[in-house]
Amino acid sequence: MTARTLAWTGFIAIAAFVLMAASRLTLLDPVENLTLNITSPVQAVLRDATRPIADWVNNLTDASGLSRENKTLRAENERLTNELARAREDAVQQQNLQDLDSVRRQFPNDTFLAASVVSRDSSNVRSIVAIDRGRSDGVKEGMIVVTEGRSLVGTVTKVLDGNAWVTLITDPKSAVSALVQESRAEGVVAGNYNGSLNMEFVGQGAAVKQGDFVITSGVGGGYPPDVVIGRVSAVQKTEQDLFQSVHVDHLASLTNLDRVLVLMSFEPQRLEKP
Known part of the structure; x- marks a missing residue:
């Protein structure tokens, strides 16, 4: 170092x-x-x-x-x-x-014939369907057709051997005597070209409100009483009109019917004036 x-x-x-x-x-x-x-x-x-x-x-x-x-x-x-x-x-x-x-009308003594919808009228003028039951099954003109839930569909208007045509209540030519279940107000449910339903000839003073059930009255003999047609969807009143405008919605979609029931035990009566 x-x-x-x-x-x-x-x-x-x-x-x-x-x-x-x-x-x-x-x-x-x-x-x-x-x-x-x-x-x-x-x-x-x-x-x-x-x-x-x-x-x-x-x-x-x-x-x-x-x-x-x-x-x-x-x-x-x-x-x-x-x-x-x-x-x-x-x-x-x-x-x-x-x-x-x-x-809903109870059918304790009524008999039904189940049927399938096999064809529909393709025009916008008529509301008719064809079913796979006909004369050979005992189907007759004027018989009532309902859904499986027992809501009114229409009437048999033409019968063939194995098929029948049913005119729906939405058809413009259809008219059903009806009443509002809650107030018993009477009128006629008629079809329209657009497939909707109106209850006509309901007086201005009649108590009708949205949600009320509309059922057949049986007046005229063409339909049995107490068959559900639909529910009131809208009510319009104007002072200058004699009647209310009552819109009715069917409980089922009649444009998509697959199966129906023909009421075999009811014979429609076409009552004639004396």
Whole structure:
């Protein structure tokens, strides 16, 4: 080891000893304070400059969490809303069935012949269908046809050996004596070219409201009484008119009939004036 190396080694050892002693005797506090005084403002500036970025990152993280939470809440709200709507619809349908059972004609002694619809009139002028039952099955002109739910469909107007044509109540030539089940207001349900139903000749003073059942009255002998035709969908009154305008919706879709029942035990009576 050279003299220069020994000198440097000794200097480093002495310097280390002095620094350790100064640290214990707090001789370096002014130096530390000076360093802090110099660096603190710089750190404060850097901290203030970066705070918006940090806040933005934190807000972004919070917003992302809130977005996920809101999405979850919206999905849950939609699910609960749908469940409530289904529950309300079930309640309405149940009430409708109870109401329908209270007004539907009971057929304890009647006999029916099931039939399938095999053809439909393709024009917009007539509302008629053909069924796969005819003269050989005992079907006769004037017999009443109903749905499987016992709502009125129409009447048999032409009979062949193995088939028959049924004129629907929505046909423009159809007219059925009817009454409003709740108020007993009488009128005539007639078909239209657009396939809708109107109850005509209902007096302005008659109590008719939306949702009322319309049933056959049996007047005239062409139809048995108490067969459900439909429900009132709208009522219009004007002072200058003698009668109300009552719109009726059929309980089934007559444009999509697949199966029907022919009422075999009812013989229509065409009453003639004396």
